Amino acid sequence: MTLDIAYIARSFTAVENRDPKADELLRRAYAETHVIPVIGLTGPAGAGKSTLLDHLAVHWAESGEHVAVIAVDPSSPYTGGAVLGDRVRMDRASGHPRVFVRSLSSRGHLGGLSRVVHDMVTVCGVLGFSRVIVETVGSGQSDIEVADLADCVVVVSVPGLGDHVQAAKAGILEIGDVYVVNKADLPDAETVVGNLLTNVGLSYPGDGGVNPSSISPRGALKSSSAQHERHGQPGVEPTYWRPPVLRVVARQGDGVPELAAACDAFLVWQHETVRDTNRRAGRVRRHLLRLAIAELSRTAGDRAQAAALDDGARALSSGRCTPDEAAMECLRALCAATLGADAGIRRD
Ligand SMILES: Nc1nc2c(ncn2[C@@H]2O[C@H](COP(=O)(O)OP(=O)(O)O)[C@@H](O)[C@H]2O)c(=O)[nH]1
Ligand SMILES: [Mg+2]
Known part of the structure; x- marks a missing residue:
């Protein structure tokens, strides 16, 4: 199967502009029972998300998948600077016949950015894609949004930004299903890895990935009920997911196959434990609530x-x-x- 690029580009634009031409597509997309996985990549600006995404998209495309990439750009829609930058950093993916890249400005959307991204992600399945990757800059609200949108959230950290502390403050250390330390070629990467491992260990003992609940924690665990919902509760459920911490050098593509494998392992576990349907159902409800509130103030x-x-x-x-x-x-x-x-x- 080949992607109909012109049709896809037109459809995304119609969805983005809330053009009534997109209504039929949206109706079909929301009624579709076969849903495709959505991978969310979040982290501070400059962490190397676009560079990493470029490799990740091509990795999945090379294994036969059709990958949609939606990059939410923090820059002003008027300069277009970062959009062009993304095109350069995502040149591999952009040139691949089974990948489609769309950069979205974070400003100037009727009905809000999260509504647009939500609808765009949802139409990807009926447009012929088998997987979606969404990139957003980690900054409070958009983190929550990407966590809300994705079936698997990858949190990207880097050495040198002191972002471990910032991330902990922003609650970003609770939302990851997989943690990545990019720029592992730089000094101090191990410090970031160590901090993340310590943090994950506070909630989940064992090794990164699926663990049997028989692994008993050495002390009191600090996990919240939101974490239990997403990753299970050690000692209570038969298995739980400990978010792995992976080292990556995105610039060279090092660690990308391992990252792809970790995302897929999480998706499989999430499906086996029926968490995927619950996660998606919650997402649709929250989306509807946002729409209802927007509609209320619009029609009033x-x-x-x-x-x-x-x-x-x-x-x-x-x-x-x-x-x-x-x-x-x-x-x-x-x-x-x-x-x-x-x-x-x-x-x-
Ligand atoms: N040293 C090093 N630099 C990297 C690596 N990955 C990305 N970069 C650089 O980090 C900068 C920001 O990358 P970008 O992908 O645009 O980050 P984003 O803002 O998170 O999307 C670019 O100059 C990249 O070349 C890496 O693994 N090591
Ligand atoms: Mg980027």
Whole structure:
């Protein structure tokens, strides 16, 4: 099978612009029961994500897969600088007949970036791809979004940025299914590896990958319920997943086959333990919630929204209600305005 590049490019653009031409495609995509794996790559700018992704995409493509790459670019849509840079760093993947690369600016999207990426990822299956890789810059909100979007999250760290501490603060050390230390050719890479291993070990004993629960922890474990949901609970479930920590030199492609194998091993374990369907179901629900909120404020209209927020803020500052009650009042006013607008449409 060959990818219909012109059709794919047109479809992505229609989805990105919320063009009604994409509606039929979206309908088919959301109804599709055969879902393809989504790999999310996140980490600080300059960590070498694009360089790594270039090798990773080609690795899977060479094994016969059709790979879509969606790179969310942090730069301004006006300079286009980083988009061009990505094209250079992803030259192998861009030139491969079984890989399609699309860079997305992180700004200027109707309905928000996460909605666009969510829809783009979802249409990849019906466009003929067998796998998607999404790159986002690790910075709080977008980390959460990529974690929400992907079936397997790869967190990329590098020596020299002091990002271990930053990452720990941002909670990024909880979201990885696989950890990568890139630029392992640089001094201090081992320090980063050591820190990550210590951190993973606080929650999960054993070796990177699938472990039988018979491995007993030496002390109290620090894992959260979100981690249990994604990686299992040692001593409670038959197996658990300890996120591996892998050394990579993306510039040379060193460690890429091992990274691909770790992602695939995680996907297999996640499927065997039925976590994949739960993860995807949660993702669709959260996506719907975002859409519903966006739709609510859109259909209520700017004036009704401003009025509802003014009323709520006034009630709050006069001490008449709690923030929760004020929020509930805003919601009621927005719903009333939305239903009014809706009824208006129906009368026409
Ligand atoms: N020393 C070294 N540099 C690397 C390696 N991988 C990527 N780089 C460099 O790191 C810089 C940022 O890479 P890029 O892929 O654009 O990072 P991104 O911002 O995370 O996508 C580029 O100059 C790469 O050549 C590596 O393994 N070792
Ligand atoms: Mg990049």
